[in-house]
Amino acid sequence: CVLKASQKRRPLSRLLEQLLRNLEKRDPNQFFAWPVNDNFAPNYSNIIKRPMDFSTIKQKIDDNEYKSLNCFISDFKLMCNNAMKYNKPGTVYHKAAKRLLHAGLKQLTPQKLRPLGNMLT
Numbered sequence: 001c002v003l004k005a006s007q008k009r010r011p012l013s014r015l016l017e018q019l020l021r022n023l024e025k026r027d028p029n030q031f032f033a034w035p036v037n038d039n040f041a042p043n044y045s046n047i048i049k050r051p052m053d054f055s056t057i058k059q060k061i062d063d064n065e066y067k068s069l070n071c072f073i074s075d076f077k078l079m080c081n082n083a084m085k086y087n088k089p090g091t092v093y094h095k096a097a098k099r100l101l102h103a104g105l106k107q108l109t110p111q112k113l114r115p116l117g118n119m120l121t
């Protein structure tokens with residue numbers, strides 16, 4: 001039986017791709033889909049030293065840069081915290097980041113992850 005390309009991926013990569021898809025659904029406006037552009041966010045690269053976005057996370061999964069689930073979760077938190085640092089409370093981006101962070105972490109609790117655990121075997 002020939003494995004499909006996705007099934008050939010490392011178990012961790014398959015799990016992270018699944019988690020990423022679920023997190024992206026919480027960003028309907030795609031504010032977090034791509035790197036923030038200094039042209040739309042004045043002085044962004046001077047304020048945010050470690051930018052992060054969903055496309056970069058996806059690339060890191062594909063490049064097998066994540067050695068653990070915790071490293072993936074750290075980048076997700078970094079992405080949300082960057083937005084809450086750069087954007088003032090009350091702005092659409094600060095509110096979107098706070099909502100995304102809370103919704104995302106709820107999906108990443110041990111209770112939610114245990115059923116996916118068999119993807120790591």
Ligand SMILES: COc1ccc(OC)c(-c2cc(C(C)=O)n3cccnc23)c1
Nearest residue numbers: 030031032033034035036040041083093
């Ligand atoms: C209004 O449409 C978009 C489209 C893409 C964006 O970032 C990828 C953003 C965006 C995303 C952000 C964040 C996440 O801080 N941001 C901050 C200031 C100005 N624009 C943004 C907005």
